[in-house]
Amino acid sequence: MHDQTTSERILESALHLFSTRGYVGATTKEIAKNAGIAEVTLFRHFESKKKLFETVLNSYTFLPDLKGLLPQVADKPYDEAMTIIAERFYDKLSVRKDMIRLVQAEVQRYPEKLMGTYHKFIHELWQTLASYFYELQRSGTIIKFDPEIGARAFLGMCFAYFSATELMLDRKPDKKTREETLKGFVNIFVRGTTA
């Protein structure tokens, strides 16, 4: 009947409700109901709402890692590689939509914990793409510029596009529109950086 454990179902339900209603706005009763269990069962698995929230934070990541992606595109032409990066980055953000919303909404309330992991992840993202740029600069494929600023620029426009469409307006653009927009971003960026 259930292929997930009760704890997993609670965590999933909690992530979704925390992300849409916020920490204070999500009630334990509703989290339980959404998970298909009784409220008291929730407290048998997690000693308090606060602990449940912290477990959610530790159970899911909210940013994609590019590390696994880069080796796959390293030997492709520059513009093709950047297109793949843009689309995969957007896809992975999309899958983690709930978690991203949660972090954005609660970063004010839990600065130590959230900002710590946020900082770590985002820094790694930039560094990874920056190191790719650095290689291309050494091989003379692209011009010299601060690789980290370049990485921020590129990931920034992709993130802002994701944020505007899926986080704020909350309607996914159709595949074609999305591909054309990202391709437009890539074209400008690639033209602006190719040697």
Next chain:
Amino acid sequence: MHDQTTSERILESALHLFSTRGYVGATTKEIAKNAGIAEVTLFRHFESKKKLFETVLNSYTFLPDLKGLLPQVADKPYDEAMTIIAERFYDKLSVRKDMIRLVQAEVQRYPEKLMGTYHKFIHELWQTLASYFYELQRSGTIIKFDPEIGARAFLGMCFAYFSATELMLDRKPDKKTREETLKGFVNIFVRGTTA
């Protein structure tokens, strides 16, 4: 003693607390205390917390308008104009930080109202910058590309930079770092679009 009216003080306090604690997390008691008035006075000015919230939403804008800025830079060289736009855009976002946080956090709760205004404002932003690009394309200064996608790309990287530094990490970068980063964005974008 007070150069603002009581209602204005309440609205200001409410904006700040709604934006940092969220709608549910901000209590009327704390809003009143922060405004330096008694809680009951708050309810004499606003019939409910919900009405107060809606009044806050209607009292402040959260996105800068570029319309006033463009005429001032229209006759400057392209790269110089874009630098000014980037910096002013960032500045104005920075001033409206509270309101932006509020919109991001509560867009899930008040989709009709917030998404309506959000959509309207951001669309106008894009359109304004896009029309500037369109002019430059006609005069042959920059290459042909979808002006709206270009506008989204440029404003997107600026917004993402603002969001990462001031909304999430919550520490303003020093002026020099900020200027260098934005200049780096502009360089890539301008090189990528100049004819």
Next chain:
DNA sequence: TTATTATGTAAGCACTCACTTACAAGCCAC
């Protein structure tokens, strides 16, 4: 069978929060 474990139902407790009511005090116009 018997004991253990995971879950459900039901009731309730302590607390907070939005909001109200009643009354007093200061201020300003006339």
Next chain:
DNA sequence: GTGGCTTGTAAGTGAGTGCTTACATAATAA
């Protein structure tokens, strides 16, 4: 001064909300 107008203090109400306790039920393991 008198009468409005605004604000403050104090007390309270009713509806959640996190969390607990007590007891029953079903499945599983010994």
